[in-house]
Amino acid sequence: MWIKQHLFSSIRWKILATFLGIVGVSFAIAAALLTSLVSSTLYQQRTRQASLSAERLATSAAPFFAQAQTESLMESLSAAASELDGRILLLTPDGKVQLDTFCQLETTRITLPEVDAVLADASHAYGIYPADAGEYAAVCAARMVHEGQTVGVLLLSTPVTELREAIVGTQQQLLTVFAVVAGVALVASLIFSLTLTRPVKALTTTIRRMGKGDLTVRANIRASGELRELAESYNAMAEQIENFDRSRSQFVSNASHELKTPLTAMKLLLECLIDQPEMPDELRMEFMQDMNHEIDRLSGIITDLLTLTQMDSRQSGLHLTEFDLSALAEETLHTLAPVAEKAKLRITAAIAPGVRITGDRTKLASVLGNLTDNAIKYTPEGGEVRVSLAVKGRSAVLTVSDNGIGIPPEEQAHVFDRFYRVDKARSRATGGTGLGLSIVRQMVQLHGGAITLTSAPGEGSTFTVTLPLKAERPGKEAE
Ligand SMILES: Nc1ncnc2c1ncn2[C@@H]1O[C@H](COP(=O)(O)OP(=O)(O)OP(=O)(O)O)[C@@H](O)[C@H]1O
Ligand SMILES: [Mg+2]
Known part of the structure; x- marks a missing residue:
């Protein structure tokens, strides 16, 4: 718990996480944009190609379809389908399959939005549908018109594997680039955070030593800018604290000395009085007056000291x-x-x-x-x-x-x-x-x-x- 807190609250980790976060997010955005750009370009290309083929086939098949010449149609369309690596279906306007180059769906009814779209008005329509084994198929519908009449709909279905492969390939390339950039960012942020945190650590160590009572330590930091300013301000502060400490101890020793002088004088006078009980009265009086004078002096010093310390604080x-x-x-x-x-x-x-x-x-x-x-x-x-x-x-x-x-x-x-x-x-x-x-x-x-x-x-x-x-x-x- 402590390690977790300590580790992730350190500046180094914050810098690292920020670097990686920025790189990751910008890459995700770039990758999404690039992938959609690549796929939409390829998709448009495919649409154009498939639509052209479907329309061409629909025009040539329309007269045969109108005359129900299914056999000759089957022959020519199968050839066209294999050339396109796809599958062709011919539908009546009500969606019934008349011809399937795979010979599977005849007489079944198919409802597709693309079929509806071409029957409604559009000359062709395009859509992508999942096919077998995770593959996708592009389905293009084109209207067959004979003598101004819509006789049916041609569906051309082609696999879009290479479209998907191109997209996946692009994504993989992007991922590789991301890994490289993230690695570089990681190393750069490590170096950056190290150069940033080293002087801070040095300063912390110095402050700790000072906190333990060594007032002579100074921060020796080879940094520039704000960190140099920080170190200099710290050193100036340490200097002042040291001076303050020195003057305080000097003050205490001076004060004690000043207080001791009158006390010593008084003790001497008092000892004389004790040692010489038969002292003449005038001398005794003089000693007493001296002692009184010393007491006044002592009390004066104490008053001054109190005034000073009160003003200090x-x-x-x-x-x-x-x-x-x-x-x-x-x-x-x-x-x-x-x-x-x-x-x-x-x-x-x-x-x-x-x-x-x-x-x-x-x-x-x-x-x-x-x-x-x-x-x-x-x-x-x-x-x-x-x-x-x-x-x-x-x-x-x-x-x-x-x-x-x-x-x-x-x-x-x-x-x-x-x-x-x-x-x-x-x-x-x-x-x-x-x-x-x-x-x-x-x-x-x-x-x-x-x-x-x-x-x-x-x-x-x-x-x-x-x-x-x-x-x-x-x-x-x-x-
Ligand atoms: N007018 C003055 N002429 C000459 N020297 C002076 C004068 N005023 C102060 N000083 C010098 O400055 C010193 C400091 O003065 P300060 O008043 O702080 O202390 P002090 O007079 O010795 O003691 P006290 O604490 O009783 O005032 C004095 O000891 C004296 O040497
Ligand atoms: Mg004075």
């Missing part, structure tokens, strides 16, 4: 509302003002009033917060952070720039990667994990916007966010 789409982006920017600056003051930085703003946007307010607040937080973190004392907001066409353009340490050109492409920090030691000292910008970029992209960076080391950085004033809903919106 698109569990949280966008919670779209229409709101005043200018007000949000002012609010953010207001919140960060004390931080900037503490860092001895000057914040300047050029915010166009009343820029209304349809978007996710919380996420855009986070975008603004992250960018200004970075600007403050990576700008030394006495520097300046500048935030601007304007409308260009159908977009809101938000820039956050600083005159801080800047980012080297070769690092600029990576700062949006997860866990990427330009100066690891410095960032860690400032409490950074390298997740902020990747979160920012993902949020901006969710809104259908884009983020660009221009920066020069030692001169400062400018992050420019372009957001459509009306964000499209990307798929399902979260409740």
Whole structure:
């Protein structure tokens, strides 16, 4: 059952069956047409010949028949019949046999449509009838007219063996040609289906291997056209899956590392507290504050990770509302003002009033917060952070720039990667994990916007966010 299903559902078999089907049907049609053409040509030829003979005989026999000179008629007609390899019967107008060159049917009555036809009007009529031993006989009737009167009917019957033989011969020849053509079609379809299915099989094997976990396999297919396209698309997909898998494991290892650092610090602090019960109170307090700081850091990383994975899986789409982006920017600056003051930085703003946007307010607040937080973190004392907001066409353009340490050109492409920090030691000292910008970029992209960076080391950085004033809903919106 399985074999049957498997065998006949394969492309190879389908191609084979289609090829043979097409060849078979076209041959059957051609054979039928050819046979009928050959037989009708031969039949017409015979009709013409037999009719001519019958008519000629009827004309010459009519006067003798009218005078009932049967004996001399019998003699001449027997000679004519044997010459034609046939049999001649003479009938009275009411169908009674007067003369039979085989001397068998005299005085019997014969009713044949051909006889009726010639008596009615036709000068002659023709028909084919089965004779003995599977043979067929062609019967031709001709009217005998003497002095304007129909005196009787002449029937000329001749065997049609050679007619049948010609037809059977044609059919046999056609069958031979069919067998040859079918054989060629079979071989051609086998070769064709093999060249078609081989790359498909190779691809299936590759996919199976990949399904078993080997993400490095690629389809090596020497095909052209659609199959080549299929293989190339598959390889591109495999490449992406491999990259995705690599970045995922890197993400997991980075995340674990980042989570482990504060835990290690906390464990150290805790061990000190346990080992030194007589520790001075001020030192104990300091240790506790450090531990509290590490816990904050840990919780911050976990929040960032959750935000990222939620956005990845698109569990949280966008919670779209229409709101005043200018007000949000002012609010953010207001919140960060004390931080900037503490860092001895000057914040300047050029915010166009009343820029209304349809978007996710919380996420855009986070975008603004992250960018200004970075600007403050990576700008030394006495520097300046500048935030601007304007409308260009159908977009809101938000820039956050600083005159801080800047980012080297070769690092600029990576700062949006997860866990990427330009100066690891410095960032860690400032409490950074390298997740902020990747979160920012993902949020901006969710809104259908884009983020660009221009920066020069030692001169400062400018992050420019372009957001459509009306964000499209990307798929399902979260409740
Ligand atoms: N305004 C800036 N000036 C100079 N370097 C910057 C600036 N913004 C970001 N960077 C560099 O890009 C890196 C990635 O920034 P990102 O905000 O993603 O991480 P982070 O600030 O280190 O940590 P956090 O996850 O807390 O934001 C930073 O570590 C820093 O090296
Ligand atoms: Mg940051």
